Amino acid sequence: MGPRGAQLLAMLFLLGLCTLVWGEKPSACRCSRMDPHNRKNCGFPGITSDQCFDMGCCFDSSVVGVPWCFYPLPQQASEQCVMEVSARKNCGYPGISPEDCASRQCCFSDTVPEVPWCFFPESVEEPASCNGAARVRELGSPQSSLPRSPSEHTMT
Secondary structure (H helix, E strand, O other): OOHHHHHHHHHHHHHHHHHHHHOOOOOHHHHHOOOHHHOOEOOOOOOOHHHHHHOOOEEOOOOOOOOOEEOOOOOOOOHHHOOOHHHOOEOOOOOOOHHHHHHOOOEEOOOOOOOOOEEOOOOOOOHHHHOOOOOOOOOOOHHHHOOOOHHHHOOO
């Protein structure tokens, strides 16, 4: 295989990796815990839920006036640690190490300055936590946005 063949093979490999990363449907917590008014558009007018999910984005058509296809919250080591930075409740002290934070049974992420890096986790068992009114919807129809039980009327 010549240099041109190796370059082509490398390009195909990178394209395959990108497809794996972008084609992964985000978890429910990464979509439902985002305030609808903080959504960043990931699609285009008329996008379907399948097209949106294929791009690795969230889809929720239940809120008017905000993007329906939007980028998910960053992935964390645990679903309990997925939340907007504004929702973090401090569990540590300035300069706490990841190890000390973990010993307190808390989440650690130092990617955003001026917010708690060690913070309390959120339960993934609570109905409104990951499966509530803003949950990921498989279908884009208005019926898919209707709550299934009275507990889903509550927003976190």
